[in-house]
Amino acid sequence: MDLLDxxxxxxxxxxxxxxxxxxxxxALLAAQRGKRTLVCEVDAKGDLSAFLETxxxxxxEREVQPGLFAMAMDTEESLKEYLALNLKLPVMARIxxxxxxxEFVATAAPGVKEILTIGKLAYEVGRGRxxxxxxxxxxxxxxxxxxxxxxxxxxxVRVGLVRQQTRWMLDILSDPDRTxxxxxxxxxxxxxxxTIELADRxxxxxxxxxxxxxxxxxxxxxxxxxxxxxxxxxxxxxxAATLVDAVGPDIAPVxxxxxxxxxxxxxxxxxLDTLRRAVDPAVPLLYLPYxxxxxxxxxxxxxxxxxxxxELGY
Amino acid sequence: xxxxxxxxxxSLEQLLAAKEIxxxxxxxxxxxxxxxxxxAxxxxxxxxxxxxxxxxxxxRRLADALGVGAIGNQAVRVPTAAxxxxxxxxxxxxxxxxxxxxxxxxxxxxxxxxxKRTAKRILDNALYENITGRFVQSHQYIAxxxxxxLHGEGNYDLILVDTPxxxxxxxxxxxxxxxxxxxxxxxxxxxTAPYRSSVVNMASKPFFTVADRILGSxxxxxxxxxxxxxxxxxxxxxxRATSVSRLLHDHRTAYVVVSSLxxxxxxxxxxxxxxxAGKGFQLGAVVLNKVLPAYLLDxxxxxxxxxxxxxxxxxxxxxxxxxxxxxAQIVRVLTEVAESFLRFQVVAQREAExxxxxxxxxxxxxxxxxxxxxxxDMAGLLRLGDHLWAPR
Numbered sequence: 169m170d171l172l173d174x175x176x177x178x179x180x181x182x183x184x185x186x187x188x189x190x191x192x193x194x195a196l197l198a199a200q201r202g203k204r205t206l207v208c209e210v211d212a213k214g215d216l217s218a219f220l221e222t223x224x225x226x227x228x229e230r231e232v233q234p235g236l237f238a239m240a241m242d243t244e245e246s247l248k249e250y251l252a253l254n255l256k257l258p259v260m261a262r263i264x265x266x267x268x269x270x271e272f273v274a275t276a277a278p279g280v281k282e283i284l285t286i287g288k289l290a291y292e293v294g295r296g297r298x299x300x301x302x303x304x305x306x307x308x309x310x311x312x313x314x315x316x317x318x319x320x321x322x323x324x325v326r327v328g329l330v331r332q333q334t335r336w337m338l339d340i341l342s343d344p345d346r347t348x349x350x351x352x353x354x355x356x357x358x359x360x361x362x363t364i365e366l367a368d369r370x371x372x373x374x375x376x377x378x379x380x381x382x383x384x385x386x387x388x389x390x391x392x393x394x395x396x397x398x399x400x401x402x403x404x405x406x407x408a409a410t411l412v413d414a415v416g417p418d419i420a421p422v423x424x425x426x427x428x429x430x431x432x433x434x435x436x437x438x439x440l441d442t443l444r445r446a447v448d449p450a451v452p453l454l455y456l457p458y459x460x461x462x463x464x465x466x467x468x469x470x471x472x473x474x475x476x477x478x479e480l481g482y
Numbered sequence: 483x484x485x486x487x488x489x490x491x492x493s494l495e496q497l498l499a500a501k502e503i504x505x506x507x508x509x510x511x512x513x514x515x516x517x518x519x520x521x522a523x524x525x526x527x528x529x530x531x532x533x534x535x536x537x538x539x540x541x542r543r544l545a546d547a548l549g550v551g552a553i554g555n556q557a558v559r560v561p562t563a564a565x566x567x568x569x570x571x572x573x574x575x576x577x578x579x580x581x582x583x584x585x586x587x588x589x590x591x592x593x594x595x596x597x598k599r600t601a602k603r604i605l606d607n608a609l610y611e612n613i614t615g616r617f618v619q620s621h622q623y624i625a626x627x628x629x630x631x632l633h634g635e636g637n638y639d640l641i642l643v644d645t646p647x648x649x650x651x652x653x654x655x656x657x658x659x660x661x662x663x664x665x666x667x668x669x670x671x672x673x674t675a676p677y678r679s680s681v682v683n684m685a686s687k688p689f690f691t692v693a694d695r696i697l698g699s700x701x702x703x704x705x706x707x708x709x710x711x712x713x714x715x716x717x718x719x720x721x722r723a724t725s726v727s728r729l730l731h732d733h734r735t736a737y738v739v740v741s742s743l744x745x746x747x748x749x750x751x752x753x754x755x756x757x758x759a760g761k762g763f764q765l766g767a768v769v770l771n772k773v774l775p776a777y778l779l780d781x782x783x784x785x786x787x788x789x790x791x792x793x794x795x796x797x798x799x800x801x802x803x804x805x806x807x808x809x810a811q812i813v814r815v816l817t818e819v820a821e822s823f824l825r826f827q828v829v830a831q832r833e834a835e836x837x838x839x840x841x842x843x844x845x846x847x848x849x850x851x852x853x854x855x856x857x858x859d860m861a862g863l864l865r866l867g868d869h870l871w872a873p874r
Contacts, residue, residue: 183510184747215746255692269689272669273705307510324608328698357856358511390818398807398815407806414797415789418782422790425778425826426819431854460825462832464745 171380171452171480172198174348175293176340178303178376180311180366181352182359186384186472190352190456191304192219193472199236200473201482203299206292210241210285210305210314221466237298243284244271250287254329282317283330283337290337293346308351308366315341315349315374341376348379353443355383355436364446378451382476383440385458387433390426399426454479494738494848494870497766498525498640501736503633503729504766507645507654507754508740509747513771516857516866517740517850518644519544523576523860524867527565530573531639534632538581538625538646547859548578555582555589557632560860568861577638581646586624594718600711609708621646622657623723630726652757658727665716674710736766739842743770743833748840755842767846769870770837774852778830783823790820848873 181187195207209216217225222232229239247267274280292301305311322334341347353363370378411419456475506518515537522535548560557579565572595601629643645654672686693702737758741751758765798812850869857866
């Protein structure tokens with residue numbers, strides 16, 4: 169099914185692979201295609217606002233592009249919202265101290281922070297104000313715990329309001345037509361290895377469907393069939409001399425750089441093969457080119473979003 | 483001690499000779515683990531003594547290269563044969579250990595619980611297993627705690643440790659204080675002694691009323707029981723956390739900040755360097771990893787590449803005559819080669835700019851080149867180590 173036809177997409181990946189860029193680009197693409205979209209940064213580091221060229225994101229969402237709203241997760245705010253919605257407390261001012269106490273419990277009690285995060289996201293999906301919610305989720309190490317929180321709470325908490333509420337969260341999360349996970353990787357050893365491991369854990373430990381793997385920063389193939397032999401031939405002394413004669417002695421680093429590009433491309437292709445072989449063939453791999461241009465800001469988010477559109481066949 | 487703290491080291495070689503603990507930190511994906519392992523290997527080869535690298539989450543092939551593939555807290559010695567194959571017999575011993583969060587927590591509970599029965603009740607509590615996975619930056623605390631333990635055993639001349647992946651690099655440094663704060667928290671008292679005093683009762687009653695409705699009384703009871711049990715460990719824990727914190731601040735401990743020359747990791751590195759200085763930790767060096775080769779910055783080469791694009795057809799015609807291939811094919815190859823150079827030159831220029839703008843005050847700034855292949859064996863580690871040792 170079409171990736172963007174889902175209602176909730178979690179984007180994760182190892183640190184440094186471009187997780188936030190991909191989340192921002194997916195959200196931007198969805199908004200451009202007419203979907204009312206909310207993008208939420210879970211580990212609020214402020215990167216998302218840089219990729220969308222907006223001011224700081226807050227818990228209260230803001231429209232940052234036509235049809236695109238951005239917010240930052242804040243579990244304390246999420247709890248306040250939850251308490252205000254679910255309890256008819258006589259004195260609203262009490263919520264503050266109460267929320268701080270819950271925050272403390274949440275530092276130790278399993279799944280409380282996670283459920284406040286997932287709960288808010290599922291609530292936004294459930295109330296239908298957005299066609300799509302894109303989540304710039306936690307990095308690979310923490311995302312499994314986050315996605316598995318509703319089940320964990322459901323098992324730990326036998327009675328109470330939360331137990332009833334985890335049910336509809338589980339309904340949304342477990343429906344592959346509504347919810348999907350996207351893992352972002354780069355064609356390097358560690359990110360590929362972590363992606364394979366994460367894909368296994370997502371299947372084994374969560375009810376969330378792995379919707380796609382985005383491979384970011386794929387280097388271009390320099391040479392087509394037979395062209396590599398031509399390139400090799402250029403190194404022969406006679407031909408190198410011809411090149412020097414034609415464009416000057418400074419051509420040496422140019423050839424050296426091409427050799428580097430070929431080697432890099434080759435080692436990376438091996439990692440991509442490993443990834444493709446290890447992951448369920450039903451999970452699409454989307455390839456995004458290495459951006460040689462400036463890698464920051466809305467401009468690069470747009471470039472990534474165009475590349476994603478091409479990969480998704482739009 | 484003040485003099486020691488302000489004393490300047492000029493190289494990583496000198497730093498590793500002088501310190502007992504070196505911690506590598508930085509954003510995710512910059513090569514913290516590999517840097518720690520390479521530095522440890524170099525120290526074992528060049529300085530001798532017993533060197534330990536404590537890694538949190540190594541790549542599998544790196545772990546295999548170090549011989550710590552099996553899960554466990556036990557340090558293992560990297561066989562000398564591994565160095566022999568790399569052509570660099572070590573003067574000393576290289577040991578490697580991987581952090582096992584679960585068993586480290588179990589050890590900690592066993593040590594700090596007032597008696598065996600309480601320890602068993604904590605370990606058996608339904609929440610314990612979940613909690614060790616996330617409790618107050620549990621990974622960070624357990625990493626520094628383990629470091630303290632290993633250092634205290636006195637078996638190593640030098641310990642290198644990489645910091646766990648984290649939202650905020652400071653989590654690692656602040657973990658001991660946070661642990662102490664946790665036990666000192668007003669909330670912990672409120673939760674664990676709800677019926678002991680009327681004042682406490684007044685303060686915590688709204689919480690219990692609400693929590694009871696939301697979480698249900700059984701879960702709430704599990705939580706309070708767990709906190710009560712956990713609190714019995716407070717004295718030992720707090721004392722320990724204070725000692726751990728002292729070791730992190732000690733002049734025998736230095737920090738090596740690792741970054742690539744990309745905007746986001748650099749930003750984090752600058753933030754981290756500032757924070758180290760602000761909180762009285764000792765910055766040992768800044769490593770700039772995966773720096774593109776300097777020849778990419780060569781301006782005349784850029785001009786040559788541009789000329790090659792312009793004159794591709796003429797040059798191709800000459801090469802075709804010399805038997806290199808079909809002219810059209812040669813044109814494509816020449817154009818591709820030249821344009822590839824120009825693309826990489828833009829990236830290299832941006833890196834150079836980032837490096838020039840880098841706002842960190844350190845005497846030891848070590849650039850390390852981009853390696854074409856992944857580092858996964860001793861030879862690779864030592865190749866990286868050579869660059870760290872003697873930057874060029």
